[in-house]
Amino acid sequence: xxxxxxxxxxxxxxxxxxxxAGSLRRFGISEEDYMLPARxxxxxxxPDGALVPLDEQGTQPGHEYPIPADQELAxxxxxxxxxxRVNDQNSALVRQGRMAVYPSSHGQEACxxxxxxxxxxGDWMFPTYRDSVAIMARGVxxxxxxxxxxxxxxxxxxxxxxxxxxxxxxxxxxxxxAVGVAHAAKLRGEETVVxxxxxxxxxxxxxxxxxxxxxxxxxxxVIFFVQNNKYAxxxxxxxxxxxxxxxHKAVGYGMAGERVDGxxxxxxxxxxxxxxxxxxxxxxxxxxxxxxxxxxxxxNADDATRYREDSEVVEWQxxxxxxxxxxxxxxxxxxxxxxxxxxAERAEVVAAQLREGLSxxxxxxxxxxxxxxxxxxxxQLEEQSALLADELSREEATK
Amino acid sequence: MSATITTSSEANGNVSAATAKAAARxxxxxxxxxxxxxxxxxxxxxxxxxxxxxxxxxxxxDVGLLGGVFxxxxxxxxxxxxxxxFDTPLAESGIVGMAVGMAMxxxxxxxxxxxxxxxxxxxxxxxxxxxxxxxxTKGAVKxxxxxxxxxxxxxxxxxxxxxxxxxxxxxxxxLKVYAPATVAxxxxxxxxxxxxxxxxxxxxxxxxxxxxxxxxxxxxRAQHADNVExxxxxxxxxxxxxxxxxxxxxxxxxxxxxALAAAAAAAEEGRSxxxxxxxxxxxxxxxxxxxxxxxxxxxxxxxxxxxxxSVASEIVARVQERCFHSLAAPIRRVxxxxxxxxxxxxxxxxxxxxxxxxxxxxxxQWED
Numbered sequence: 066x067x068x069x070x071x072x073x074x075x076x077x078x079x080x081x082x083x084x085x086a087g088s089l090r091r092f093g094i095s096e097e098d099y100m101l102p103a104r105x106x107x108x109x110x111x112p113d114g115a116l117v118p119l120d121e122q123g124t125q126p127g128h129e130y131p132i133p134a135d136q137e138l139a140x141x142x143x144x145x146x147x148x149x150r151v152n153d154q155n156s157a158l159v160r161q162g163r164m165a166v167y168p169s170s171h172g173q174e175a176c177x178x179x180x181x182x183x184x185x186x187g188d189w190m191f192p193t194y195r196d197s198v199a200i201m202a203r204g205v206x207x208x209x210x211x212x213x214x215x216x217x218x219x220x221x222x223x224x225x226x227x228x229x230x231x232x233x234x235x236x237x238x239x240x241x242x243a244v245g246v247a248h249a250a251k252l253r254g255e256e257t258v259v260x261x262x263x264x265x266x267x268x269x270x271x272x273x274x275x276x277x278x279x280x281x282x283x284x285x286x287v288i289f290f291v292q293n294n295k296y297a298x299x300x301x302x303x304x305x306x307x308x309x310x311x312x313h314k315a316v317g318y319g320m321a322g323e324r325v326d327g328x329x330x331x332x333x334x335x336x337x338x339x340x341x342x343x344x345x346x347x348x349x350x351x352x353x354x355x356x357x358x359x360x361x362x363x364x365n366a367d368d369a370t371r372y373r374e375d376s377e378v379v380e381w382q383x384x385x386x387x388x389x390x391x392x393x394x395x396x397x398x399x400x401x402x403x404x405x406x407x408x409a410e411r412a413e414v415v416a417a418q419l420r421e422g423l424s425x426x427x428x429x430x431x432x433x434x435x436x437x438x439x440x441x442x443x444x445q446l447e448e449q450s451a452l453l454a455d456e457l458s459r460e461e462a463t464k
Numbered sequence: 465m466s467a468t469i470t471t472s473s474e475a476n477g478n479v480s481a482a483t484a485k486a487a488a489r490x491x492x493x494x495x496x497x498x499x500x501x502x503x504x505x506x507x508x509x510x511x512x513x514x515x516x517x518x519x520x521x522x523x524x525x526d527v528g529l530l531g532g533v534f535x536x537x538x539x540x541x542x543x544x545x546x547x548x549x550f551d552t553p554l555a556e557s558g559i560v561g562m563a564v565g566m567a568m569x570x571x572x573x574x575x576x577x578x579x580x581x582x583x584x585x586x587x588x589x590x591x592x593x594x595x596x597x598x599x600x601t602k603g604a605v606k607x608x609x610x611x612x613x614x615x616x617x618x619x620x621x622x623x624x625x626x627x628x629x630x631x632x633x634x635x636x637x638x639l640k641v642y643a644p645a646t647v648a649x650x651x652x653x654x655x656x657x658x659x660x661x662x663x664x665x666x667x668x669x670x671x672x673x674x675x676x677x678x679x680x681x682x683x684x685r686a687q688h689a690d691n692v693e694x695x696x697x698x699x700x701x702x703x704x705x706x707x708x709x710x711x712x713x714x715x716x717x718x719x720x721x722x723a724l725a726a727a728a729a730a731a732e733e734g735r736s737x738x739x740x741x742x743x744x745x746x747x748x749x750x751x752x753x754x755x756x757x758x759x760x761x762x763x764x765x766x767x768x769x770x771x772x773x774s775v776a777s778e779i780v781a782r783v784q785e786r787c788f789h790s791l792a793a794p795i796r797r798v799x800x801x802x803x804x805x806x807x808x809x810x811x812x813x814x815x816x817x818x819x820x821x822x823x824x825x826x827x828x829q830w831e832d
Contacts, residue, residue, distance in 0.1 A: 189569075219596070223604040224568070231600055235592045241558055242593070245565020252521070252547055253570070271585070275558035282553050437599045438638050440606065440661040443700065443747035 085321075088348045092127035099321055102312040103128040106324035106356055109332040112384040114392025122332075128323065130335035135399055141178050141330055142390050142400065143408045148174035148198035149387050150412035151207065154419050155197070155214075159365045163423045165216045168195040172328070172360030175386035176292045178202050179333035180260055183288075183341045189259040191230040191243040195292075196262050203227050207415055208422030217429055236267040240276035240289065247285040258344045260288045260337075266297020268314065269305045277352065281318040286344035288337065289352045292327060294359035299372040315352035327355030328386040331393065358384070431457065497678040502650045506536050506612075506668060508681050509654035510574060512688075514544050517572060520658060522549040524559055524576030524612075533578055534614055534673055560586040560611065564593050567607040567663075574658055580615040581624035587632070594663045595638030610657045610664045616718045616768045618671035618815060620808035627805055628769035630717075633665040634745045634778070641745040643667040645705070645720035647677035649743060651684045656697045669718035700747035704756065708738035711762035711825055714753060714779055716742035719766045719816060726766075726821040737825065745775055753779070754786045761792040762828040766816050771799035793829035 089099055105123035107130055110116060124130055133141075152174065155167040170177050173195075181202035184190060192200055194213075201207050205222045212221020213232060220231045230246075233239035243261035250257035267273060268291060280287040291311050295302055308314055315322025321343075325336040333355060340351040358381040362369040369378075394400035435442050435450040442450065513520045522540055524532070528551040531538030540549035552559050556577055563573035577583035583590075590611070597605050617626030634641045640662050644653045650668070657664035691697050705720055706727050715723040720741045727737040738756050742749070757763045763783055767776040780795045798816040806814045 218600075218602070220600040220602075224601060225604060230568075231597070231605070233593075235588060238561060238589060238593060241561020241589065242565035242568060244558075245562040245567070246569040247565070248562060249566040249569035249571045272557055272561060272589075275553070275555040275561070278553050278555070279558045279562055433602070437601075437603050439598065439640070440603070444750065445748065 085319075085348055087346075088321075088343060094127035097316070099127055100316040100319065102310060102315070102322045102324045102354075106326050107332045107336050108326040108329050109335060110329050110389055110393045112328070112389055114389045114396065116393070123324075130332070130339060132331060133334045133338060135397075137182070137334060138331065138390075138394060139399055139404075141182055141334055142394055143411065144178040144182065144202045145174050145330060145387055145390055146408050147412045147415050148177050148202065150416050151198055151201060151419065154416040155211065156361070156365070158419065158423050159214075164211065164214045166364050166366065167197075167211075167214050168364050169361045170195050170198050170359075172381065172385070173292055173294055173357045174198055175330040175333055175390070176290075176327045176355045176357055179330060179337050180262060180290055182334065183337035184258065184260055187228065187255070187257055188341075189228040189230065189243065189246050189257060191239040191246075191259065191261045192232050193236070193239070193262055193264065193267075194232050194234050195264070196232065199262070200227075200229050200232070201415075203229055205229055207419055211419065211423060215423055217427060218433070237263050237270040237272040237276065239263075240287075241272055241279070243287050244276050244279045244283075244285060247280070247287045248283055251283070251285055256286075256345055258286045258288065258341050260290055260341075262290050262292065264297065265291060265293040265295065265302050265311060266300060266305050267291075268311055269297075277314070277318045277320065277350065280350035281320045284347070284349040286347070287350040288340045288344055289350065290337065291352065291354045292357055293354050294327075294357050296359055296363070296369075296373070298363045298367060299369075301372075310354060312352055312354040318350075318352075320350045320352060321348070322352040322354065324354050324356065327357030328384045328389065330386055330390050357386075495680065495682060497680045499676045500647050500679045500681065501674050501676050502644075502647045502668070503534060503536055503673040505647045505650035505679065505681070505684075506654055507538055507540075509651045509658070510537065510540060511543065512685060513572075513574070513655060513658040514540065514548060518548075519570060520572045520574060521547075521566070522574045522576070523552050523563075525554055525556075525578045526551060527576050532576060534670065536612070536614075536668070536673070537576065556583055556586040557589050560589040560594065563609045563611075564589065564597065564607060567609045568597075568605055572608045572610075572658060574610045574612060577611060577613045579621075579625045580613055580627040580629045583611070583613055583629065586611075590633070590639070590665075591636045595636045598662065599638055606661045607663045608658075608661045610654070610660075610666050612654075612666045612668060614670040614673070615667045616669050616671065617805055617811055618669075618718060618768075620811065621670075622808070623805075626811070628767070628800065630665075630667055630745055631769060631774050634775050638663070639746060640664045640699075641667065642743065643669070643717035643745055644743065645669065645672070645715070645717055645741050647675070648679045648684060649703075649741075651679075651681065652688065652698060653743065655688045656699050659692065659697070660699070667717055671718050672721065675721070698743070700744045700749055702743055702749035702752040703741045704738060704752070705741040706737070706739040708736040708760070710736045710760055711764065711828055712738045712740060712753075712756040712760045713764050713766060713821065713825075714740045714742060714756075714783075715766040716745060716775075718768055722816060722818065723766050723821065726818045726825070729818055730822060730825060735825070742779070748779075748782070750782060750786065753783060757783050757787045757795075758790040761790050762825075763787075763791075763795045764798055764821060764824045764828070765795065766798045766821055768800050768815060770802045771797050772802045774799060793827070796824040796827060798824045 107123045152171040158164045159167045177198035180199045209222040240261040243259040247259040312322035312324045435446045527537040528541045616628045713723040723739045765776045776797045
């Protein structure tokens with residue numbers, strides 16, 4: 066075991082010695098059947114909110130998923146409602162000019178929530194610029210998350226506080242950071258699982274390949290979670306890949322892949338929950354592809370009508386993750402008007418927090434430019450800092 | 465300063481702060497100065513850092529059992545096990561990206577890019593993350609990692625094996641860029657790079673790997689320990705590699721030995737040239753360089769890299785801004801031509817050599 070200059074989280078002494086071979090013995094299937102995704106995507110709740118019959122959920126031997134516990138579903142639903150409210154609030158703030166840009170995950174909130182909730186506190190998450198809702202669901206302060214988009218600084222939260230990597234804009238570069246965090250943890254014998262997020266277009270990037278291969282070769286507990294929202298800005302998936310599915314890419318690296326309905330929160334919690342459990346037990350990395358849809362344009366600067374038909378958007382509106390979950394939970398007796406209004410109130414609290422936090426006219430400190438380039442500024446940076454200070458003081462004097 | 469720590473190509477005491485304690489330990493050590501290669505000094509620095517701190521780990525391509533294509537990591541896997549020195553899949557972006565994550569999570573990775581031009585696939589990780597993480601997170605995330613790159617030419621290498629890529633890194637805010645030129649600095653500067661909480665691009669002049677100097681590694685070890693204890697280091701400080709009075713030659717990495725050879729030749733002709741070894745390109749030691757040029761009034765900057773938009777250009781600009789009234793002649797550059805690094809049979813036309821340096825010195829508007 067390797068020590069480090071960092072306090073180690075508690076270790077589990079009684080975890081089974083896990084390997085892919087161990088998983089195979091447990092599930093009684095071939096290595097190929099373990100690694101290849103099930104023949105169909107996993108779906109547990111249909112778009113109209115009904116429980117899908119067990120034999121139609123897409124499961125097969127070795128790819129079986131029990132329905133998550135009621136309490137888990139209730140917690141997740143609350144986060145789903147908050148996530149939708151956050152997306153809509155932030156888009157409104159952009160329209161009002163209070164934020165520079167906001168890549169909305171409207172329509173993808175089930176993926177966002179499941180990504181956050183499947184992890185334990187000591188685990189890590191590596192999100193992209195579209196994953197703000199997932200970061201908030203992991204407990205990071207909403208206003209700090211939005212700092213990046215408000216334009217005060219290129220990041221607003223401390224990654225070490227909730228074990229959330231800084232939002233990455235260069236596509237899939239953060240997947241390698243996830244691999245490194247998992248590798249360091251493994252060398253120290255810690256049972257940290259790392260969830261690394263990217264989109265469908267990003268799977269074309271070289272770092273996607275390198276990250277999956279490194280994670281597999283070093284047998285690291287990393288879940289690669291691909292939100293296939295069908296578009297990379299304007300370019301549809303068909304121009305990115307002609308693989309049978311993105312989840313099928315897993316077998317090429319020697320890891321297991323699975324496809325899941327990305328607008329079905331129940332299935333997402335089940336599939337990601339099992340992936341995290343397997344990874345923690347030592348089965349190595351897994352690739353989960355969630356089929357979802359980016360309901361809005363790439364950002365406020367984009368015009369989605371130039372590259373996709375309204376009819377397609379309407380089709381996906383009927384598959385909305387929130388309406389589906391509400392119907393399902395109500396029918397199950399887990400949700401009623403009283404609970405619903407309590408959750409709505411909580412969502413309003415977060416929305417108000419965002420409105421207030423982002424309306425505040427925060428002054429930026431120009432000297433911050435020089436403070437954090439290195440652990441301590443070089444002489445050259447000190448000179449430049451003095452130059453700017455002098456400029457500003459002369460400006461001040463002429464006012 | 466004890467004579468035992470002065471190497472043949474390092475005549476000054478600007479860098480080494482030998483304390484009484486280190487000198488005493490040196491006297492007690494049996495070996496004394498020995499003929500040591502740059503390769504061995506760099507290897508020793510990694511061994512000592514790994515022994516001192518278990519968070520220090522080494523990985524890259526062929527660095528494990530083989531010991532690296534230049535054998536710089538020789539014996540590390542055997543000594544420290546394959547969890548602390550290991551081979552990765554053949555993917556440079558993967559190596560650097562994984563190191564970022566490891567550094568975020570408590571490790572101090574020392575990674576090897578096999579050759580200068582093989583580091584380019586990792587360029588995005590280096591400029592977009594390695595250089596920026598500390599700034600983006602306002603210091604919450606530090607990346608104490610060293611990217612070792614065997615660099616530059618002079619070995620008759622084939623295409624893509626001889627690039628001088630320092631300008632790319634030096635131009636990127638947030639990276640420290642070290643270029644050792646001596647055996648002792650190979651040890652000293654790598655230890656400091658590994659100790660640094662900032663990411664360091666560590667450029668190893670591959671043509672000097674097998675060059676030897678008389679050094680006492682025990683003394684270097686002791687000095688490093690004393691520096692750590694005292695919270696001091698030689699980081700960001702240039703060295704006067706050879707004192708002189710008539711003109712200043714400014715060089716770093718593989719060009720320092722060439723500059724010293726030129727200074728030796730000039731001395732035979734009665735001209736006293738001072739040679740400054742820049743050592744650390746970022747942070748840059750304006751003070752030492754400027755003091756020398758103010759004294760001599762003439763300067764030539766020497767580097768293997770292409771001259772256009774280069775580190776040499778930056779040095780000329782900085783010196784000119786600070787020393788204008790002390791200058792007797794425009795500052796000259798002797799650099800590689802602005803052509804792709806040539807094939808082995810042509811490289812001697814390209815590389816700055818003693819004659820080209822002396823021609824540039826002759827052009828510095830001497831009155832006589």
